[in-house]
Amino acid sequence: MSHSYPARRSVLLGSIAAATLAAAGRPVRAQGGYPTRPITLVIPFAAGGSTDVVGRLVAQKMSDELGQQVIVENVVGAGGNVGAARIAKADPDGYSILMGTVATHALNPLMLKRKPYDPIADFAPVSLLAVIPNVLVVNPKLPVKDVKELIALLKAEPGKYNYASSGLGTPLHLSGELFKSMAGVSMQHIPYRGSGPALNDVVAGQVPIQFDNLPSASEFIKSGGLRGLAVTTKERASSFPDIPTIAEAGLPGYETYTWNALFAPPKTPPAVIERLNAAARKAMADPNLIERMKAFSATVVSSTPEALGEHVKAEMAKWAPVVKEAGVTTE
Structure with missing residues (x-):
């Protein structure tokens, strides 16, 4: 098996950083005054875990930026698939979004015999948020x-x-x-x-x-x-x-990590995605949030939607041979 994963990730995170800096100067226009009501952030795991902690911190800061409350809803089941599938099928209006992870957008799709969603086609990427060792x-x-x-x-x-x-x-x-x-x-x-x-x-x-x-x-x-x-x-x-x-x-080339990212339903209008991305980027730049994340060893890594899309593809390519060699399949 070839293990060129760290080199690929270094190039990827470099492109994420460059794209994020370029995007930071763009003016962001809301579509039709979006948002005009609360937004639901689905966290597909139980309360108390690292994904839940990251999600709640981000939701609070995004609420301040968007002028509407971002309400966290824990939708558990099937290793994150239940919550992710809900967003894949939700209305593409920007009022239902997902806190995705390496499990929902790489590992589960590779292991499941019956796939409830396509991690690339069935989501609109918004922003990478954090990497957790x-x-x-x-x-x-x-x-x-x-x-x-x-x-x-x-x-x-x-x-x-x-x-x-x-x-x-x-x-x-x-x-x-x-x-x-x-x-x-x-x-x-x-x-x-x-x-x-x-x-x-x-x-x-x-x-x-x-x-x-x-x-x-x-x-x-x-x-x-x-x-x-x-x-x-x-x-x-x-x-x-x-x-x-x-x-x-002692094991050169080894690298794994857990990551968190925001996704919207497919066909969500680009202006809405841009508004959510800008709010997420501002949230992740908040000094208090950064310190809170450091306290539990999380590293802030915000991105453009395009860079998150490439990140998902790279993660799928990275884990496919590992899953195959391990022979792991789930119903």
């Missing part, structure tokens, strides 16, 4: 101090060790599968119903290894309940500057 953690009793030692242990005793994730087919599960593929190691995946139960079992020593979102694992790392070996992003996380990246710690 994942982290590789181990129980402190596992006799490894870094990624190189973990790889050596897994190669010395293939198939002996298990790793946990928040569920089958999640970005964290596939982070583990990409790690296995690139490192040439064998370990069994143990899926849980969410990060909480998985973390508890890894802390208790029931499972020795886990891939998790950095925000949810951070308190265990700080307390010593877990040993943070490496973050999965290209750059180190500002909240844990002493934890290296997997790429620099």
Whole structure:
């Protein structure tokens, strides 16, 4: 398998930054006074997770900019597919929008046997919002101090060790599968119903290894309940500057992360998309919001609609071979 993903992402994020700077100077015209009533932001996951936190912060700031309340509605089910499918079929008037993720717009469409929507054709991109690191953690009793030692242990005793994730087919599960593929190691995946139960079992020593979102694992790392070996992003996380990246710690070229982005229904008028994009960009530039995001290791990455569309295509291309090699399919 070819692993040119980081180079592709570097070019992509460079184009996002350039396009965003160019777009920042454009005058934005509302269509027919839009918006004239509240907007519903569907978050396709339960309250309390990183997507929900990002969504609520953005909704509050966008409400201030748009002059209408952006109301958050958590529509859970099928790994994010229920909420995403609702927006794919919603009226294209700008009053129903989606907080999409790598799960709704890359992984689920690649894994599902029956696809409720097309992640490209059935949505109008608005803006990329944030990138959130994942982290590789181990129980402190596992006799490894870094990624190189973990790889050596897994190669010395293939198939002996298990790793946990928040569920089958999640970005964290596939982070583990990409790690296995690139490192040439064998370990069994143990899926849980969410990060909480998985973390508890890894802390208790029931499972020795886990891939998790950095925000949810951070308190265990700080307390010593877990040993943070490496973050999965290209750059180190500002909240844990002493934890290296997997790429620099022994697996060059490795990179995964969770991202959040705004999408509207297909055929939403360009003027409405532009208005939403401008509000999202202004929200993400707010110093207070940036500080809040940093507190749970999220990095602000706003974009033009066009750049978000290219980002989705790149993510689909990145994850397709990983999903195929892992043999993951869901109903």
